[in-house]
Amino acid sequence: MNRETLTEFLKTEFRQVAGMFAIDDVGRDRVTVRLLHDERHLRPGGTVSGPAMFALADVSVYLAILSMVGPKALSVTTNCSIDFMRKPASGVDLVCQARILKLGRALAVGDCLIYSEGMENPVARASLTYSIPPAPDS
Template sequence: MALALTRDEVAEFLDEVFPQVRGDFRIDALSETHVTMRLLAHDRHLRPGGTVSGPAMFSLADVAAYVIVLGRIGRKALAVTTNCSIDFMRKPVSGVDLIAEGRILKLGRQLAVVDVLLHSEGSEAAVARASLTYAIPPDR
């Protein structure tokens, strides 16, 4: 199945429906099956000790899943996370962006399942892994 929205169209839509996260994330690549995104790490994303916090890592994984799902289904702002399981594996590298590599495992009429690996920019070692399920709103 081809993309319903391009990388730029998804980015524009994300700015429209979630202006509160504008400037936090960037979509580096988007295809029918994969997304590469980054958290543009700022001080507000850090925890004591200077590394990216767990909630910021969760946000990146969730937004990456949202982006790949929207890329496939189009402008459906009410696609929502129904489940997320995240494993935090190691401390992110301080002072660099966090990268999400997401892949869509299944896209049905009502649900999408996405797997996301997070790593610090410049490092291949995974800092977290998330499995997310999204509910897709029905066409009306």
Template sequence: MTKEDLEQFLVEVFPQVHADFGVEEVQDMFVRIRLKVGERHLRPGGTVSGPAMFSLADVSAYLAIMAMIGPKALAVTTNCSIDFMRKPVNHADLIAECRLLKLGKVLAVSDALLFSEGMEQPVARATLTYSIPPER
């Protein structure tokens, strides 16, 4: 799927959150996704919350998989491990660079680095495993 395909797919399958995310780049086994940070993504003190960072990691893994296998909306997260390493810049967008490490018929494993716009070092790292629905 192309960048435009992924953006349209988000509108169709996740209308409640599609406006929070922007697809910036799609390559073979890789996507770059932006979380457009708003007030609802912040925790006390003005930094991006852990749940918002998890959402970005999860959406980036999902879209990396969709980019490779096509629109299979029923793919689901089966495991996630996330390390929060640095405080994000207050109110700044977050960018995920997600690489698929394994793309099998049933499982996909990804690694996502999350960056706060304007920072060189990642603020978080997540490893996610997805279950891919079988062909019917």
């Protein structure tokens, strides 16, 4: 799947989050996704909340997998580890660079670096494992 088909997939199959994210780039085994700045993603003190950063990492790896295996909507997260390393800048989008490290028949493993737009160093790092549903004839 490419940028356009992934964007359309979000709009039709995952409407709950479609307006929160924009897909910047799709490449072989990787995607770049942005969390669009919105007050609802902020925690007290005005910084982006951990759950919003988790959502960015989770959706980014999901999209990276779909870009490789096609529109398998039932792929689900089975594990996630996330490190919050520094406070994001305020008032800007977060950008996630996700890549797939292993794509098997049943499991996919990916990692992410999350940047605050305009900052050189990442604000978070995540590692995720996804379960991929079996093919209908399996």
